[in-house]
Amino acid sequence: MSPPFPFRSPVRSRVAEIVLWLVLAAGFWLWPAYLALWSQILIAGLFALSYDLVLGYAGIVSLGHAAYFGVGAYAAGVLSRHGWGEPFSGLLLAAFCAGVTGFLTSFLVVRGRDLTRLMVTTGIGLLLYELANRLPDITGGNDGLIGMEMSPVLGVFRFDMYGRTAYGYSLAVTFVLFLLMRRLVHSPFGLSLRGIRDNPGRMLALGYPVHRRLIAAYTLAAVYAGVAGALLAQTTQFVGTDVLSFNRSAEVMVMLIVGGTGMLYGGLVGAAVFMLAHHYLSDLNAVYWQFWLGAFLIAIVMFGRDGVLGASLRLSRAFSRRPTGSS
């Protein structure tokens, strides 16, 4: 079953998309006091986008996606700690390292069925987490990687304490990567991924190289996750072992599900909802937050799996009373 897909025709969604990015760009004036939080939201949104490629488009249920986020974060962190503070080369290195890790592990992941994939991805995540803990010389271990020095972005914009540069930098990188991904999921490659998700046997019969497509998608998702991790490392100038934690893998899954899978912007919407809710609710009580998060997950599964985007789409359809065809 394919989710209701508002971006099936790129033209119809264009207005909403442009508005979204304009609002984000206006963030400098709309939420000047919360720029740090909003750059985290963008980064989480980018990470969720990368997970969307794995789960929403390729249909691989993974609980270890933080592995690539963490590899990227450490790559960028270690590079800048060794005196090379130029941000974009950090992103490139992170993308490369995460991509290699993703490519190598993808062979383990794409074999097998849901449960096997779930366990293998969980195992990869836990393995890397243990590794980061056991190699304090490189990662700083439990204390985290401190002493990162970032040079100004493009040699002009210094990372300031208000998070203005961090926000602009994250926004620019996220925007460009979204554009690329948007192009990709509407390409024949993206369509073939959705075909594989819905019916791998049939796609194989049609002559598609199912395994190779899945490996390519998984590797690309790892690259995106690595860039997201690097952004987090560079904008906060700190990397802790939590970048690799199981919780982060579970959270990105939650964000994507909250927003809606296979809809490109689901991850970004979900990340915003999740992080803002976390920001305000965990101020009240961190324990309550986890409880309600769990309850919310169960509610989503029980009452509607297409997330915020899907629900708002259904609402807008109900209001416009257009015949929607079968969905």
Place this chain on the structure above:
Amino acid sequence: MLTSFLGVLFDGLAYGMLLFLISVGLSVTLGLMNFINLAHGAFGMLGGYVCVLALQSWGLPYFVMLPAVFVISALAGLVCERVLYRHLYRRSHLDQVLATIGLTFMSIAAATYFFGPLQQPLQVPKFLSGQVSVLGVDLNIYRGFLLAVGVALTIVLTLALEKTRFGASVRASVDKPRVAEGLGIRVGLVFQITFAVGCGLAGLGGALGVQVLGLDPVFPLKFIVYFLLVVAVGGTSSLKGPLYAALLLGVIDVAGKYYVPQIGAFIIYAMMIVLLVIRPHGLVSRQ
């Protein structure tokens, strides 16, 4: 050298026995219903906390506490099955993962709320504490007790599964649910009861394991890999598979942590990945 090896073997077997008790219910859930239940460890944790409460607040004697833990955990399992799980049997694996992770989060938050985030300190009961020396090897009495309980329960379970009418319907439902249904076996009911018993056993394992596995609110997440691994390695066709898998896992884990502590939990995760690569379709696939 040999004595330390025997000591590690003994501890590993006791540890494996606990893993077996906690995971055996999961092998039914995964095997019979093809249902991914990531919240299984929560029932083990529930058992652990009921044990702490029963011993410290209610003042129950140790051997009254154990059956009480079993009953309470089984009831909790039954309630969850009725309220949540039965709606998920026919849903996608992703839905099952999401809902059971949600349940796990809720159980962690609830445990933190009621008992605080710290490890529960619980002394081994006096008559089970201490060491005995057998052939020059110091054996911990409590671990011996764990082994004995595990062996006894395994025998009971095996007999129940192989010699009783209910056991026969469980086996039939596992092997061919549709045929079993056609023969008039109420597969749904069989599953409910088996699920409850599985949760009860998980609770019992959690209670017995407070002093060995530790007990804190993140228990369900910390051990979920172990439980899944027992099921994946052991398969679901008999009790023997999960039992051997759990014992093997217990020995390997204890030996790894004893002899090469610097790589710690590494061995288990690496073993899991290698295993799943060798058998990519999982050893549990029943289709």
